[in-house]
Amino acid sequence: MITTVTLNPCLDKHIDVHGLVLYETNRWHLMSKYAGGKGIDVSRAIHEMGNDTIACGFLGSEEGREIETLLAKQGLKYRFTPISQPTRSCFIIYDTKTRRQTNLNAPGPRITPSELKLFHEDLHRESASSNIIVMSGSVPPGIPSNVYFTLIKSAHKLGKQTILDTTGKYLRAGLKAKPCLVKPNIREAEELLGRKLETEAEIILGAKEIVQMGAGIAVISMGKKGLIASDGKQVIKASSPYVRVKSAVGAGDSTVAGLAISLCRGDSLEEACRLGVAMGTAAVMTPGTELCHREDVLYWLPRIKIRRLA
């Protein structure tokens, strides 16, 4: 069982516009809604692959109920701590002419200290039978910046493995608790390290430095180029094959899902990277936040190119 934590879920609203023009009135015709937020996406992708998962976090109001309905339709297990303020909506505007997308992510509802306390209790109970906890995404207002540090420390005390996928000060603080795996994308890794990562050599050094900062394994995802991972000893590069992109939203989450499934099975780093990239690749082939389809993942798995780097 893999537990996921989404402190800041969202109702993803995808809008297709043909030829988006900034500062003008744009008319759209189609909106699709998805249960979103990074940890929720991870759970959805794990579930799609036939593995057991439960999604935890906060949900409030109409939007929260809509997310629960969407998850229930997919047969996903969840246990969200109720909050008084409404869960946010995130808008993803997809320009069907340029095939580029623009995301508008809200900060999220304010969480009260008593809601946060209740969440810790809920998570403790709901993750009892999990051996991995995946913590992903932004942190809503009202929650201290060391929240992931606290959650990772208490998971480790209970003998659970941890995966952290977040940014900025939350990633920096979380690393101090020594998560088993972190998956920044290039931009997030650059922000963490305070320098550009342009060449392969720079990315390898970056991954090794993130391991020194506390991660057991650092996986730096590089969009269409795949990923580079290091556990401090080995360095693996897994390349993504060329595919026609329908939506890149949730590609990173599908990758994290693959890494979590592999970690749970005790696979080698190489196999974990293979599954992560197969799931990330399959995710960009589907529209909106639809994420990967199992049959696409199985098709790509043997076709992912793996290289061991020095």
Ligand SMILES: Nc1ncnc2c1ncn2[C@@H]1O[C@H](COP(=O)(O)OP(=O)(O)OP(=O)(O)O)[C@@H](O)[C@H]1O
């Ligand atoms: N254009 C693409 N073609 C093929 N695979 C892709 C493409 N973009 C992303 N991927 C796959 O998805 C993985 C994660 O992508 P990326 O590095 O963009 O993560 P991310 O920025 O965390 O994503 P997001 O935040 O949108 O979920 C990549 O390592 C790769 O395997």
Ligand SMILES: O=P(O)(O)OC[C@@]1(O)O[C@H](CO)[C@@H](O)[C@@H]1O
């Ligand atoms: O605002 P955050 O928490 O950083 O990210 C939220 C989000 O962009 O992440 C997912 C894609 O990775 C989407 O479901 C959602 O809209």
